[in-house]
Amino acid sequence: MSEKTPINKGNYDMETPERLALFEKYRALGWEEEYQAYRRNWVEYAKNQCVSEYPLLGDIELSTVCNLHCPMCYTITEEFKKSVSKQFMDWALFQKIVDEIGGKVPAVRLSLRGEPTLHPEFVSCIRYCKEKGIGEVSFLTNGSKLNKELFVEIAEAGASWITVSIDGVRKTYEHIRRPLRFADTLQKLKDIHKIKAQKGWKRPVIKIQSIWPAIQENPSEFYNTFEPYVDLIAFNPLISGYSSHDISGVVYMDAFSCPQMYQRLVIGADGRVLLCSNDEEGRCILGDVNKQSVYEIWHSEALEKVRRLHKKGAFRELEVCGLCYLPRETKDKSAFVNDREIIIKNYV
Secondary structure, eight states: OOSOOOSSTTOEEOOOHHHHHHHHHHHTTTOHHHHHHHHHHHHHHHHHTOOOSSOSEEEEOOBSOOSOOOTTOGGGSHHHHHHOOOOBOOHHHHHHHHHHHTTTSSEEEOOSSSOGGGSTTHHHHHHHHHHTTOSEEEEEEOSTTOOHHHHHHHHHHTOOEEEEEOOSSHHHHHHHSTTOOHHHHHHHHHHHHHHHHHHTOOOSEEEEEEEGGGTTTOHHHHHHHHTTTOSEEEEEOOOTTTTOOOOTTOOBOTTOOOSGGGTEEEEOTTSEEESSTTOTTOOSEEEETTTSOHHHHHTOHHHHHHHHHHHTTOGGGSHHHHHOSTTBOEEEEEEEETTEEEEEEEEO
């Protein structure tokens, strides 16, 4: 068993134990036993380097298109614009993928590099996943289209979990997430909270997350602003140098082993399968679901080669892995949310 397999690295909550427990409880509603097995396997498969029949999570990118231009986002870089075309996933291709993995892959995430709610069949995609036996359907959104009417459609289609990126409050948020307005986004979350209360809905659970620099001056203000209206509040340390290929100053973990190749398979909007969720520019393509099955790619020699490189500690032979934040060492820094201490693991 590898002791250097970081599980869920890079995303940290600011929560009380009580709210964390409720988030997990509501996330599991309706498929409690399967959910517990899914989360247990998420850790154990990675730690024990176990290749299951199918991945535990299918990342299905509905859109590479985004309607914002956030200054810290890799999608605004020239490298990304040159290597990734703007498009939505074809509906027939989406159906092909879900037809295969339905009842076999417990969870699907309908987002990656773009804004998924821009997809013209977005709600239908959620509904189709649920009809085919996917336990958890989640997505990350900037919240720009998440009004009351769309939220109800999303909830009734069966979405389990929505993560909204909210970087800071007031002017900080509006500087980063332009042209969105902070008051509008906060009101959307208030409206969603009210709808859930009126209808007695516990799901979809609502998580918000921020990059740490946007809230570091007053994390309590950020937390207290949103706590009454959402289920979970989290943050990510800023990954510096995302647009640079210079890794000369990076300090790596000893004996690093990536968990993703035992947890998830990442399918781009064009059907090409990326090495992982951090291969934003598609530097390492494992296969193409237009021509292959998910099963074939998950058990392919291309992916097995990557697993072998990681097992022998040679992950830096792959450009994507050398540039990735997961193998990087971190340095702990403490902060306080109200009277609770939290730890920020900044990258070295």
